[in-house]
Amino acid sequence: MQKLTNMEAQRVINCLEDAMERMNILSYLPESHSQSRLLPALEEAGAQQAYEALRTAWQLEEGYRTLVLRPRGMGNVSKAKQSASESAKKDLVAQLHQVVRNTCRQLKKNPIAMSALLSAAEDRSDDVLGFIEYFRDLTMVVHRKLSTTVEEESQSKTRMHELSERERSAEDERTALEQTLQVQRSERETELSGLDRQITKLRSELHDITQSNQMEMDSIRSQMKERMEEAETGHVGSNKKLQDKSDSLAQELSTESEKHREHEASLRKKKEKR
Numbered sequence: 001m002q003k004l005t006n007m008e009a010q011r012v013i014n015c016l017e018d019a020m021e022r023m024n025i026l027s028y029l030p031e032s033h034s035q036s037r038l039l040p041a042l043e044e045a046g047a048q049q050a051y052e053a054l055r056t057a058w059q060l061e062e063g064y065r066t067l068v069l070r071p072r073g074m075g076n077v078s079k080a081k082q083s084a085s086e087s088a089k090k091d092l093v094a095q096l097h098q099v100v101r102n103t104c105r106q107l108k109k110n111p112i113a114m115s116a117l118l119s120a121a122e123d124r125s126d127d128v129l130g131f132i133e134y135f136r137d138l139t140m141v142v143h144r145k146l147s148t149t150v151e152e153e154s155q156s157k158t159r160m161h162e163l164s165e166r167e168r169s170a171e172d173e174r175t176a177l178e179q180t181l182q183v184q185r186s187e188r189e190t191e192l193s194g195l196d197r198q199i200t201k202l203r204s205e206l207h208d209i210t211q212s213n214q215m216e217m218d219s220i221r222s223q224m225k226e227r228m229e230e231a232e233t234g235h236v237g238s239n240k241k242l243q244d245k246s247d248s249l250a251q252e253l254s255t256e257s258e259k260h261r262e263h264e265a266s267l268r269k270k271k272e273k274r
Contacts, residue, residue: 009146010146012142012146013139013142013143013146013147016143019135020139021104023135025107027128027132028117028118028124029054030121036120037120038116038121039051041116041117041120045116046112049106049110050107053099053102053106057096057099057100057103060095060099063092064092064093064096067089
């Protein structure tokens, strides 16, 4: 593609900036003409040329709208009439373009007219604001493109290529790191799963051991209690037997002692008789 000269590039940029300014002015014009306060405001401000230009533009716009809507209610129309209608549309469009450019010129060169336009303007729609913003971005891109020399453009392409390569390399590295991280995460999850199973098993074994120890302790306590009760019962029985035997022996001793005293007394009496 052939590179534009500096003068040609500046001319293109000036055209875009002028179009941008005209679109910004036109965005403040109301969509509904019948209820607009703009024409009376221009007339009161003394901006007669802007008033006449805008009034003519709106009249042509109404005529074009009427011409466009007319064929819908007329049924079948001959080719000659259709051709004449299309020719009239083209003429109206050409007149509209000229009148709209004149309206923008009159508003732009007259600060009073612009002040009246801004005072009477309503809120602009999001579609209009979005279109203006996109056109502004396009103007900046074209301006940057046309104001760049061949050497700068070559350097820019080289930088873009380097940045693209860096981005691709970084993306590959990121992908590799993600894969490594995924593998490590999978290994860690496997390890954690094994540890979790081991902990669960150890907890189960500990629970079984605790239960077994508790049962053994309960059994030992029960056996100790039974043995202590048996020992206590046996001790009481032995003491009773010993006490009974002691009482019996004491009784026998008392009886024998009495017998011995009686025998001794008898022997003493016999001895005295001799």
